[in-house]
Every structure is written in structure tokens, then in C-alpha cells.
Amino acid sequence: MNRQQGITLIELMITLVILGVLVGLAYPAYQNYTKRAMCEDGKATLLAAASYIETERLRNGSYASATLTGTQYTQSPREGTAQFRLALAPTATGYTLTATATGSLAGKGTLVLDNTGSRTGSGSLGSATGWNSCNSL
Numbered sequence: 001m002n003r004q005q006g007i008t009l010i011e012l013m014i015t016l017v018i019l020g021v022l023v024g025l026a027y028p029a030y031q032n033y034t035k036r037a038m039c040e041d042g043k044a045t046l047l048a049a050a051s052y053i054e055t056e057r058l059r060n061g062s063y064a065s066a067t068l069t070g071t072q073y074t075q076s077p078r079e080g081t082a083q084f085r086l087a088l089a090p091t092a093t094g095y096t097l098t099a100t101a102t103g104s105l106a107g108k109g110t111l112v113l114d115n116t117g118s119r120t121g122s123g124s125l126g127s128a129t130g131w132n133s134c135n136s137l
Contacts, residue, residue, distance in 0.1 A: 032137065038105060039125065039134035042076040042084040046099050046113050049073035049086055053095055053115075063090040063115065084111070101125060108137065 052073055056066040068074050068088045075082035076099065084099040094115040101108040109123015111131055119131045126132055
């Protein structure tokens with residue numbers, strides 16, 4: 001008897017169905033992972049910007065002249081498509097940094113950090129009592 005080698009159409013279809021199920025399960029988990037990573041990067045950028053502003057206060061004796069314009073702290077991530085836009089509101093004796101979610105995190109809220117180290121925010125990113133875990137995204 002002459003036996004042919006190779007795979008049948010049924011075997012190929014079963015393989016494609018299994019791959020489709022695996023991709024269908026893995027893709028949402030990957031999307032959640034990337035959103036959590038973007039959120040954590042936003043927090044890290046906010047803290048780095050606060051450190052930069054404190055350095056400027058040491059140089060100038062006041063927060064009033066501090067600015068984020070022309071620095072690497074205007075968005076998060078620092079390169080590529082912004083997921084957070086950072087804004088600074090300085091006064092002579094303090095400042096408030098606000099990171100507003102944009103891009104794929106748009107509508108999730110804001111993260112706020114001030115010169116006393118108080119971390120607040122709005123939406124699913126923060127509350128009046130602190131920054132929420134990025135795991136809730």
C-alpha cells in the first residue's frame with residue numbers, strides 16, 4: 001500500500017482552532033499588562049519630575065521659576081506616544097504636578113503629586129487618599 005506523508009486538512013483546522021483559542025486568551029492579558037506598565041511608568045515619571053523640581057528649588061531658592069518645558073518630564077513615556085501629559089503649577093513655596101491620562105489610558109483619571117509628597121488623583125488611577133494600584137486597570 002502506498003502511504004502518503006503530510007497533514008490532512010482536518011489536522012490543519014484543529015491546529016488553527018487551538019491557536020485561535022490560545023491567542024484569544026493571551027491577547028487580553030497582554031493588553032492589561034501593557035496598561036499596568038504604562039501606569040507605573042507614569043508614576044515613575046511624576047516622581048522623577050518632582051526630583052527635578054526640587055533640584056531647581058535648590059538652585060534658585062524658590063519653586064516659582066521651575067518649569068517642565070524643554071525637559072524630559074513633559075510626558076510619559078518620555079519617548080513615543082504619550083500615555084500621560086504632565087503639568088506643573090509652581091508657587092514660591094510649593095508646587096503641584098499633575099499627570100493626566102491620554103492615549104490608551106484616556107478617561108482613567110489623573111495622578112497628582114505636590115511638594116509635601118502627597119499623592120492624590122482621580123478616576124481609577126487615584127483618589128483623595130492616594131494613588132491606586134495600577135492592577136485595577
